[in-house]
Structure formats: structure tokens, C-alpha cells
Amino acid sequence: MDSPASKVVISEPQLLNAGGSSRRKVLVLNTGGTIGMLKGEDGSLKPEPGALELRLKKIEELNQDIFPQCFFEEFDPILDSADMCPADWCTIARCIEQHYYDFDGFVVCHGTDTMAYTASALSFMLENLGKPVILTGSQLPLEEPLTDARSNLLRAVTFAGRADLTEVCIFFSSKLYRGNRSKKMDAGSLSAFDSPNFPELAVVGTEVKIHSRLLCNPPKGRFRVHMIKVTEIVVIYVVPGFADSIFDAVVNSGRVRGVVLLLYGCGNAPARKSSFLQACGKLVEAGIIVVACSQCTRGSVEIDKYAVGRAFADRGVIAGFDMTAEATVTKLAYLLSRGLSPAECRKAMMENLRGEMFSPAKTLAPWSVTKYEYRCLILLDESPGNALLIPKALVANVHRLGLTNVVVTNLDGKKLSKMLPRLDRVLLDAPCTGSGIIARDPSVKVKRGQKDFESHSRLQKELLTAAIDMVDAGSKTGGYIVYSTCSVAVEENEAVVDHALKTRNVELVSFTSAVNFGVEGLCKYRERRFHPSLNLARRYYPHVHNMDGFFVAKLKKTSNKVPERAKKDRSKMEDKVWGEEHWTSDFMDSVVDFEESNGSAVTKKKKMTARDRKKQRREELVKARGYQQKYPPKAKEESAQDSTEPLRKAKVKSLKKKKEKRALDQDAAEAPVKKTRKTNKAKNRKA
Ligand SMILES: NC(=O)C[C@H](N)C(=O)O
Incomplete structure (x- = not known):
């Protein structure tokens, strides 16, 4: 400086x-x-x-x-x-x-x-x-x-x-x-x-x-x-056949705090010439942090991939993974300036602090795995069975999360449990209607119909069951299944988890304190009732949490046994034989006759006569013309009686009688006239 x-x-x-x-x-x-x-x-x-x-x-x-x-x-x-x-x-x-x-x-x-x-x-x-x-x-x-x-x-x-x-x-x-x-x-x-x-x-x-x-x-x-105060860092670009004695100068200076080695390929350096190896060992022993980066611009340092590199790792040289030399030097300067001990500094150097590297060490934390040898299987729900096309966004996300040892497949998720050994954890981000993105894309309101919700719910139930079957309940590091969707629909969330609770040996568990926002999952919604532990699930709403609508539930598998499903009532009736030989008198007595008055279904089924149909048509016509509204039936209090039908019939009957009487009277009045005419005619003829 x-x-x-x-x-x-x-x-x-x-x-x-x-x-x-x-x-x-x-x-x-x-x-x-x-x-x-x-x-x-x-x-x-x-x-x-x-x-x-x-x-x-x-x-x-x-x-x-x-x-x-x-x-x-x-x-x-x-x-x-x-x-x-x-x-x-x-x-x-x-x-x-x-x-x-x-x-x-x-x-x-x-x-x-x-x-x-x-x-x-x-x-x-x-x-x-x-x-x-x-x-x-x-x-x-x-x-x-x-x-x-x-x-x-x-x-x-x-x-x-x-x-x-x-x-x-x-x-x-x-x-x-x-x-x-x-x-x-x-x-x-x-x-x-x-x-x-x-x-x-x-x-x-x-x-x-x-x-x-x-x-x-x-x-x-x-x-x-934080200020950067420590600048005693040396960067060494390794070239074939260079003099190792320069390292002595670095060690003996007593001022150097960190060394960044720019090695070949994925972190290789000459190991046959033991002097370089020994010099690196001396640097580490002197409390100097030695980080290996690559001279290549792309790729990552895997210091223990080759025997030559491994020898350096054994001497305490740490890998800079895929960090640029610029990031490595400044990160080292920053960590040293924060007053960390060499051990803390070495540990932090291998952690991803600001997105500068993808380090297994950092990403392991949320998975609480202490070794690097874990494998992450990503299952794409796109076109199962077809050629696998890995979307760019997925690659980017894998980088962002610092995942290593990732396998991507588009096999059928429902069949996967039979193909894999039991896993420690499964995250099922299930295909869903995406109703949660409503704030960003209001077109989901018209794009999705009831059938989509039903079909997704069915698939989600199958996938969650398959995901649970994939997990080992006895896993020391897990036994967890996390289920998530970007939907806010109950059918795709609580109903699916509730189904899993009924059909598999799983229980809902709460999230760590890191998941400290969101609202509780629903235990009842309209006529639906879910397991009370569903309050441990979390819901996120666009208008409340300023993010896409989202649902997440964490399940712990309690046993690898698949519980016997509760038999439905109809299964008890399966052994009944309906042959004629079983029509015993007892059996015949047990038959229930439906009374016409209370068996509406039976009445409905009764075949309609032409008269009934005519009557029905007439009633419909009357209704359509709005006569009912214009001339509402007076018999409001009469309706308190069992039925208005007898009254109506009586009225019709009396009206009919009146009509007939009127017709008879008319006939009677007309009859003498006719007679007179007839007699006149006869008289005339006689005359
Ligand atoms: N293009 C540039 O800005 C180069 C200049 N020498 C600088 O780094 O300040």
C-alpha cells in the first residue's frame, strides 16, 4: 500500500x-x-x-x-x-x-x-x-x-x-x-x-x-x-521448471500472510520435484494460507483429483474451487483483515460468502451433511421418456446453489422409487396449476379450470406417495420429504398432504426457525376438514408476502411400512351373492318398499304419461309467461297445510261443474227455439 x-x-x-x-x-x-x-x-x-x-x-x-x-x-x-x-x-x-x-x-x-x-x-x-x-x-x-x-x-x-x-x-x-x-x-x-x-x-x-x-x-x-487492511499476499503463477528457492524468500520474509498459487488445469503442480511440495508445506506450517487456483479461466480446482494435486492437499494447500484469481486474492485479504485465525480463515476461504464460488461446504449446510460425497438427483417433469433437454435456468440454479454431483433425469417420478436405493431426503416441487403466480401472470385465472385442479391434485397425490416411498425412515441424516407447489389451491396443497398422512406412515413437522414467515396451512376450508397438524405447513400469498403464492410442508417418515388402507363399507358386501337360490323368505322380508310419497327418486323414475307431459308443458309455459309473478297464488297460508293439491283439485272440480251447468242451461235455453223451428218446418211441410 x-x-x-x-x-x-x-x-x-x-x-x-x-x-x-x-x-x-x-x-x-x-x-x-x-x-x-x-x-x-x-x-x-x-x-x-x-x-x-x-x-x-x-x-x-x-x-x-x-x-x-x-x-x-x-x-x-x-x-x-x-x-x-x-x-x-x-x-x-x-x-x-x-x-x-x-x-x-x-x-x-x-x-x-x-x-x-x-x-x-x-x-x-x-x-x-x-x-x-x-x-x-x-x-x-x-x-x-x-x-x-x-x-x-x-x-x-x-x-x-x-x-x-x-x-x-x-x-x-x-x-x-x-x-x-x-x-x-x-x-x-x-x-x-x-x-x-x-x-x-x-x-x-x-x-x-x-x-x-x-x-x-x-x-x-x-x-x-469492513475495511481491507491486510495486503501481504503473494500470487505465484507456476510455470514448468521454475526455481523453488524463491519460496524460502517468501517464508523467511516473515511478512507474507497468504499465497495464491495459480496452478495447472484443475489444480496440478509438479510433485516429483519434492522441493516445491516441501516449500508449500513450509508455508502452511508458518501459518500462511495457501490457496490453489487454476490458470484456466473456466472450470474448477479439484485439488485431490490427481495424485500430483493430492500431494499438495495433504500438505494443507486449500482449493479455490471455481473462484477467479481476483476473487481469491480479495477474499483472502478480506478474511485476513477480519482478524480470523489461520484455521478459521482456511475454513471460510472454502465457503461461499457472496456468490463468488460454488463450494460444496456452503451448500451442505442446509442439508446438514458433513461429507462432500452426496448426490443430488433432479427429476424434470418435462416430457418423461423423451430425450433429456436440460433447461439453461436449471444449470444456472445448480450453479447458484453450489450443488455438485448432480444427476438430472426425466424418468417417470411415480416409478422412480423402484429404481433407486432408499434416499435420505426428497424435495418434491410438484407440477401444479401455478395459481400462485397470479400476481405476475393474471392469465392463470382464465387458463386454468376446475379440471386442471382436479387432475393436478391426482398427480400430486401419486407423486407425493412415490416420494415418501423413496425415503428411508431410518435414515440418520434425514427421512424427510418436503412438498411444495406454487399454487394456493387447497386441492393441490392441504388435500394432497392430508392424503399422504392417511396413506403412509408420515407426520408433519415444523420448519426450522429460518422459515419464520408465511401463514399456517389450513386445517379446515369450507366443507373440507384436514388433519390438525396441517397448521405446520406454510402458505405464502402474493399480496401478503410480496412473492409468488406458494405452499410448503415438511414431512418426516416414521416407518417404511405401508399402512393397510381402511376398507370401504362396500367391500363388506362383496361376498353377497344375488342369485335366485338366495331369495329366502327372510331375505325377501328384508326388502324395503319405497312409499311413493317419500321416495321422490322413485316417483321421479315413474314413467310419465302423455297427460303428465302435457301438464308439465303447460306449467312451464305459465311459468315462462310470468303468470305466477303477475297473479301469485293466493294460498300462502294454505301452503302451511300438507299440500295444496287437494284444494286445487276441488277448485278445478267446482269450476268444471259450473261450466257443465252453464252449458246445460244454455242447451236448455236453446232447445225450445230449435223445437219451434222444427215444428214450424213440419207445419209448413204439412201445409
Ligand atoms: N479502459 C480503461 O479504463 C483502462 C484504463 N487504463 C484504466 O483501467 O483506468
Whole structure:
């Protein structure tokens, strides 16, 4: 740390653009680099204080609503990044700490040459970071007409305004990378960066594609800043036939605290020449942390894969797995600066702290397995039996979780229990209707019908039963089944678990204290009743928990025996024979005759006569014409009687009688006239 550290004049940061204060606020901190350089008289590029701020203020687009409100601060002096040192990383970290609660995000303008080191260092120094810190720069100065600075900076600012990013990133040439995974790969290209062992977090094309599942989880603790004070770290790039005696100098100096060895391939070095091996042993004995990284940009160090590598592991050299050299060096410096003992430091070096590596050690923690030799089987529910297509997102998730020894298959999940030995744990994230994503995709409301819920529920019950059958109840490390769906439907959640509780020897158990949010599973829903222990399951709702709707239940298998299923009543009747020879008098007496009055089903079944049909049609017609409403039946109190039918019949009868009588009277009245006419006619004829 020989060069003097830069300072940030912490005053009031300068506002760069107009716009309402309702916009998110981003602080742009210029540390230097080509982005703000100007050509000197000799034609060489030099950092020019104030030049970047001036240029930025002229960018009209920054005033548009899509950009956050930007404020500006600058290093004093601003530096070519080749001149930056850990003290400058501390200056950046301090500036962020100072303004942490004033801004929603931070952009650090930085030279490209050591940007990956600064990004890695900041990722460790800023513990529990809950806001985006985006480093960016350019290969050409902002002054140049065809510069890449402008688009890099404008994009970096928009990413810094996002609430879902809570980590240190590098944005360069249309891609957003995790800071401690990135590397400057090209000295001349405008796409200078890459993150060789980890997918990019976002890609900018005609639209921005964020790979949300790769992002670091929001922090659970308070934001804290740690400074890097220990810088006595040596990086040795191993080449064939080099002199081992230089190691003595390292050991004898008494100052070196850490050594990063850049070895061949997956962590190999010459072991036949025992002097190198012995020298490494001496370093470890002296309390120096020796970490092996690879000279290859892609892949991971597996120090014990080859005999030559194993010899180093036996001497206490630890693997840096798939970390970049930049991340390894800065992580080592950070851990040593935190005052950890060599043993603690070695342990932490192999743990994944900020997404910088995928280390088995870290991922084993939630699985509470102490060895690395475990296997994770991932079953895809896509097209069972067809050629296996592993989705990119799955690969990315495996990386994110740091899973190793993963087997992916698309065999039929219901048959899997017969193909595998008993397992310790199974996580069944069952295929579901996805009703929980309603907030993100409201179209599920119309896409899913009752049949989907029923069919999914059936499949889920089968899969959960199969998953339980796969687990060994006697497992010392597990015997657990976790069932989850991204649905909020009772049919797909509580009903499925309840079915498992009835058909297998399992019980619901509570989650660890880490799962400290969500609401309890339902024990009753409308007419349905579930096992009371279903309150141990957890439900998550989009409108309450600000996430997709989700259900999760943890089951512990209590026995490998499959319980006898309770027989249904009808099974008792199976041995009854309905042959004629069994029609004994007793049997015939037991037959129940349904009375017409109370056996509505029987009456319904009675064949309708033409008269009945006519009557029914008439009633329907009357109803359709609304006569009932216009002339409601008077007999309200009459309805209190058993039936209105006899009354109605009596009324009809009397009406009929009246009608007949009237007709007779009419006939009687008409009859003499006819007679007279007849007599007249007869008289006439006679005459
Ligand atoms: N493109 C650049 O920014 C390179 C410059 N030398 C720097 O790292 O500061």
C-alpha cells in the first residue's frame, strides 16, 4: 500500500439531471479510468478531474423519467485503475457507507484494468448489502464520438435504480455480471468482460432480460462495511521448471500472510520435484494460507483429483474451487483483515460468502451433511421418456446453489422409487396449476379450470406417495420429504398432504426457525376438514408476502411400512351373492318398499304419461309467461297445510261443474227455439 489513497470530498453530491424527487436516487462516484479521460498534448489518455461530470450534465436523455435522479461525486485525485490499491477500495466503501441511506443505488465509474479486483473486494467489504452497486467504465473515453462509455453509463444508472439487485455488479457492453465472478478478458474489444464460471445476471438487447433466479438474495442482517487492511499476499503463477528457492524468500520474509498459487488445469503442480511440495508445506506450517487456483479461466480446482494435486492437499494447500484469481486474492485479504485465525480463515476461504464460488461446504449446510460425497438427483417433469433437454435456468440454479454431483433425469417420478436405493431426503416441487403466480401472470385465472385442479391434485397425490416411498425412515441424516407447489389451491396443497398422512406412515413437522414467515396451512376450508397438524405447513400469498403464492410442508417418515388402507363399507358386501337360490323368505322380508310419497327418486323414475307431459308443458309455459309473478297464488297460508293439491283439485272440480251447468242451461235455453223451428218446418211441410 505504497501509493497514497484517493479521497472523496464528501460534501453535497452534485445533481446531474432534472426530475422529480419521486424518482429513485442514484449516486454516481467517479474514481477515474478511460471513461472520463481526455487526450493530453502527447496524445496519451489522462484522467481529467471534472471532465466526466461536465459531459454527464450534457446528456439530455438523463432527464427522462426512465432514469433515476442522479447525483455525482468524484475521487480526488481521479486515477487510472492501474494505480488503484486496497486503500482506494476502502475509500469507495466508506463513501457508500456514508451515503447508504440517502440513495437507492450506486454507480462506480472505474478503469477497466482492475475493475474486477475492485468489484470482488467491494463484494466482500459490503456485508449484507441491500442495494445495487454497479461498476462500469469504458474502453473509449466519453469524449470520443463512437464511445462505448455513454451506453455503459446510462445502462449502469438504470440498473442501479433497481430494487431487486442487492449485490456488487459490473455492467459492461450489454451485460450485467456478478462482480466477484467477472474478469477482464479482452484488452481491445468493447466487450471486454466476462464471467467465465457463472452466467450473466442480465442481458440488454431490445429489452432487458434479468435472470432473477441468479441474483443474490436480499440480506437478512444489518449493512456493515469492513475495511481491507491486510495486503501481504503473494500470487505465484507456476510455470514448468521454475526455481523453488524463491519460496524460502517468501517464508523467511516473515511478512507474507497468504499465497495464491495459480496452478495447472484443475489444480496440478509438479510433485516429483519434492522441493516445491516441501516449500508449500513450509508455508502452511508458518501459518500462511495457501490457496490453489487454476490458470484456466473456466472450470474448477479439484485439488485431490490427481495424485500430483493430492500431494499438495495433504500438505494443507486449500482449493479455490471455481473462484477467479481476483476473487481469491480479495477474499483472502478480506478474511485476513477480519482478524480470523489461520484455521478459521482456511475454513471460510472454502465457503461461499457472496456468490463468488460454488463450494460444496456452503451448500451442505442446509442439508446438514458433513461429507462432500452426496448426490443430488433432479427429476424434470418435462416430457418423461423423451430425450433429456436440460433447461439453461436449471444449470444456472445448480450453479447458484453450489450443488455438485448432480444427476438430472426425466424418468417417470411415480416409478422412480423402484429404481433407486432408499434416499435420505426428497424435495418434491410438484407440477401444479401455478395459481400462485397470479400476481405476475393474471392469465392463470382464465387458463386454468376446475379440471386442471382436479387432475393436478391426482398427480400430486401419486407423486407425493412415490416420494415418501423413496425415503428411508431410518435414515440418520434425514427421512424427510418436503412438498411444495406454487399454487394456493387447497386441492393441490392441504388435500394432497392430508392424503399422504392417511396413506403412509408420515407426520408433519415444523420448519426450522429460518422459515419464520408465511401463514399456517389450513386445517379446515369450507366443507373440507384436514388433519390438525396441517397448521405446520406454510402458505405464502402474493399480496401478503410480496412473492409468488406458494405452499410448503415438511414431512418426516416414521416407518417404511405401508399402512393397510381402511376398507370401504362396500367391500363388506362383496361376498353377497344375488342369485335366485338366495331369495329366502327372510331375505325377501328384508326388502324395503319405497312409499311413493317419500321416495321422490322413485316417483321421479315413474314413467310419465302423455297427460303428465302435457301438464308439465303447460306449467312451464305459465311459468315462462310470468303468470305466477303477475297473479301469485293466493294460498300462502294454505301452503302451511300438507299440500295444496287437494284444494286445487276441488277448485278445478267446482269450476268444471259450473261450466257443465252453464252449458246445460244454455242447451236448455236453446232447445225450445230449435223445437219451434222444427215444428214450424213440419207445419209448413204439412201445409
Ligand atoms: N479502459 C480503461 O479504463 C483502462 C484504463 N487504463 C484504466 O483501467 O483506468
